[in-house]
Amino acid sequence: MRGTLHLLPVxxxxxxxxxxxxxxAREQMAKLDCFIVENAKTARAxxxxxxxxxxxxxxxxxxxxxxxxxxxxxxxxxxxxxxxxIGVMSEAGCPAVADPGAxxxxxxxxxxxxxxxxxxxxxxxxxxxxxxxDGQRFVFHGYxxxxxxxxxxxxxxxxxxxxxxxxxxxxxxxxYRNVAMWQALIDTLRDDTRLCVAxxxxxxxxxxxxLTVAQWRQKPPPELDRHPTVFLFQTA
Amino acid sequence: MRGTLHLLPVxxxxxxxxxxxxxxAREQMAKLDCFIVENAKTARAxxxxxxxxxxxxxxxxxxxxxxxxxxxxxxxxxxxxxxxxIGVMSEAGCPAVADPGAxxxxxxxxxxxxxxxxxxxxxxxxxxxxxxxDGQRFVFHGYxxxxxxxxxxxxxxxxxxxxxxxxxxxxxxxxYRNVAMWQALIDTLRDDTRLCVAxxxxxxxxxxxxLTVAQWRQKPPPELDRHPTVFLFQTA
Numbered sequence: 001m002r003g004t005l006h007l008l009p010v011x012x013x014x015x016x017x018x019x020x021x022x023x024x025a026r027e028q029m030a031k032l033d034c035f036i037v038e039n040a041k042t043a044r045a046x047x048x049x050x051x052x053x054x055x056x057x058x059x060x061x062x063x064x065x066x067x068x069x070x071x072x073x074x075x076x077x078x079x080x081x082x083x084x085x086i087g088v089m090s091e092a093g094c095p096a097v098a099d100p101g102a103x104x105x106x107x108x109x110x111x112x113x114x115x116x117x118x119x120x121x122x123x124x125x126x127x128x129x130x131x132x133x134d135g136q137r138f139v140f141h142g143y144x145x146x147x148x149x150x151x152x153x154x155x156x157x158x159x160x161x162x163x164x165x166x167x168x169x170x171x172x173x174x175x176y177r178n179v180a181m182w183q184a185l186i187d188t189l190r191d192d193t194r195l196c197v198a199x200x201x202x203x204x205x206x207x208x209x210x211l212t213v214a215q216w217r218q219k220p221p222p223e224l225d226r227h228p229t230v231f232l233f234q235t236a
Numbered sequence: 237m238r239g240t241l242h243l244l245p246v247x248x249x250x251x252x253x254x255x256x257x258x259x260x261a262r263e264q265m266a267k268l269d270c271f272i273v274e275n276a277k278t279a280r281a282x283x284x285x286x287x288x289x290x291x292x293x294x295x296x297x298x299x300x301x302x303x304x305x306x307x308x309x310x311x312x313x314x315x316x317x318x319x320x321x322i323g324v325m326s327e328a329g330c331p332a333v334a335d336p337g338a339x340x341x342x343x344x345x346x347x348x349x350x351x352x353x354x355x356x357x358x359x360x361x362x363x364x365x366x367x368x369x370d371g372q373r374f375v376f377h378g379y380x381x382x383x384x385x386x387x388x389x390x391x392x393x394x395x396x397x398x399x400x401x402x403x404x405x406x407x408x409x410x411x412y413r414n415v416a417m418w419q420a421l422i423d424t425l426r427d428d429t430r431l432c433v434a435x436x437x438x439x440x441x442x443x444x445x446x447l448t449v450a451q452w453r454q455k456p457p458p459e460l461d462r463h464p465t466v467f468l469f470q471t472a
Contacts, residue, residue: 007365016260020355023254097364097371106368106430109446117365119256119438121355128333129243130353132341135333139375139403167375194342202355210345 003080005108006032006087007095009120010046013203013228017050020121020202026050028118034060034084036076036104038091046089064100073107080113092228094122098142098172124170127198127230130208131168134234138168146177148184155188162193163235170232178224185231189213192236197222199229212236239316241344242268242323243331245356246282249439249464253286256357256438262286264354270296270320272312272340274327282325300336309343316349328464330358334378334408360406363434363466366444367404370470374404382413384420391424398429399471406468414460421467425449428472433458435465448472 008029011020029047033054037043040061048056062076080086088095088104094117095101108115128135141158145151158169173181185195191214199207205227211219244265247256265283269290273279276297284292298312316322324331324340330353331337344351364371377394381387394405409417421431427450435443441463447455 018259019261020258022256022258024252025255094361094365096366096368097361099371102368102371104368105366106446109368115366115368115444116442117362117437117444119355119357119362122358122361125330125333125358125361126353126355129330130332130341130351132332132338132343132345132351135335135338136378137376140373142372201353206352208351208353210342 001083002113003083003085004114004116005077005080005105006085007101007105007115007117008087008089009094009118010089010092012092012121012123012201013205015202015204022119025118025120029087032085032087033058034079035087035089036062036064036101037089038064038099038101042091043089064104066100068100070103070107073104074111077104077107077111077113080108081111094120097122097124121202123198123201123228123230126201127196127208127232128168128170130198131196131232132210133168133194133196133232134166135168137166138170140170142171143173144171144181151184152188155184159189159193159233159235162233168232168234170230172230175226175228178227178229179221181231182221182224185233186213186216189233190235194234194236196232197224197229198232199224200227201230237319238349239319239321240350240352241313241316241341242321243337243341243351243353244323244325245330245354246325246328248328248357248359248437249441251438251440258355261354261356265323268321268323269294270315271323271325272298272300272337273325274300274335274337278327279325300340302336304336304339306339306343309340310347313340313343313347313349316344317347330356333358333360357438359434359437359464359466362437363432363444363468364404364406366434367432367468368446369404369430369432369468370402371404373402374406376406378407379409380407380417387420388424391420395425395429395469395471398469404468404470406466408466411462411464414463414465415457417467418457418460421469422449422452425469426471430470430472432468433460433465434468435460436463437466
């Protein structure tokens with residue numbers, strides 16, 4: 001009997017867990033004593049907070065980075081073949097979406113383990129819901145290029161793609177570059193393209209607004225500096 | 237003071253709400269007495285189940301379809317301008333993703349209402365997490381064409397896009413056509429493309445498997461008939 005790889009959500013910021021964590025996911029976390037995580041310190045603090053049923057020093061906590069090689073991942077997943085369940089937790093939100101957790105999941109499939117995704121907060125999905133933009137067809141690009149000329153050209157390319165495929169475009173930026181990204185969007189996109197800014201989702205600083213680019217230009221810039229933000233846009 | 241438009245999740249199938257519903261979202265649902273929903277009957281049954289604090293006949297339940305015009309939507313949102321909160325619920329999962337709810341949200345932004353997305357189950361996101369495919373860049377296409385030749389050509393086009401942009405491709409199908417879609421994927425995609433089948437997520441019938449197309453061809457077809465399924469693939 002193979003163990004199960006549980007993909008467990010963590011919060012997106014300072015927000016009470018009752019806002020975003022289903023009770024059964026919390027119970028599942030509290031039961032496990034073997035994890036693969038992005039940051040051991042925050043993972044231990046979180047397990048302590050939800051009330052793990054194990055002594056913290058007895059919990060195995062393997063820390064994954066982009067550099068962790070496949071052989072190491074396979075060793076960490078070895079307990080699955082003996083029927084031990086393992087939890088995967090990201091630094092924020094749902095594991096294996098925009099983080100190195102996907103490689104852990106891929107290895108688990110190779111050894112035929114059961115993979116169980118638990119419901120939790122995803123800034124991409126919450127942003128899409130709250131944007132009012134088309135949720136029938138959408139694309140997540142990750143990060144845009146940093147160099148201004150390259151970035152503008154890529155944004156124009158994505159805008160054309162939005163028009164051609166009637167598709168919502170989703171991107172993120174490193175929080176300290178949010179203001180520059182907002183400016184680039186405002187300077188580059190067409191007047192009638194709808195742009196959504198979804199800031200600090202699930203937290204008390206949550207703020208979501210969708211306006212046309214022309215409308216955004218007439219307003220003072222939103223406060224985005226160092227707040228996790230998702231940008232979404234769709235052509236008229 | 238404007239009211240808030242609450243985007244509230246419902247379940248993906250027969251699954252206990254503790255598995256997928258945060259407690260605060262449940263409390264928010266129970267408080268509201270004005271809704272915009274895809275199906276009034278299932279919405280009323282659900283409110284009854286979670287224990288609404290209102291008498292069912294006192295709850296306003298406006299039913300949206302793809303044909304609902306914008307003037308009607310604006311009338312339904314009128315209470316927001318008087319400070320009344322409104323809930324939006326889909327037939328399954330998160331509202332405004334792959335359903336008509338996005339138009340309600342767009343109207344709410346036009347009148348400057350606060351839009352609040354609540355964490356809940358999305359088969360697209362849960363499928364992506366559990367697939368082990370790249371979550372750093374992905375696209376959701378909705379449905380593929382139904383006619384076999386057109387469908388095969390589109391799948392090949394998406395496969396090329398996956399290779400070119402290192403992007404996970406996500407699609408859904410009407411449940412009674414799942415078996416045909418699985419066959420089309422197996423017949424059309426390259427041997428080494430990884431294909432994930434994510435069935436009946438969050439329910440007791442949940443089943444997720446990622447294999448290369450060559451590996452899938454050597455197995456008996458999975459049981460997908462009439463089970464909600466998400467298909468995901470990525471080239472090697």
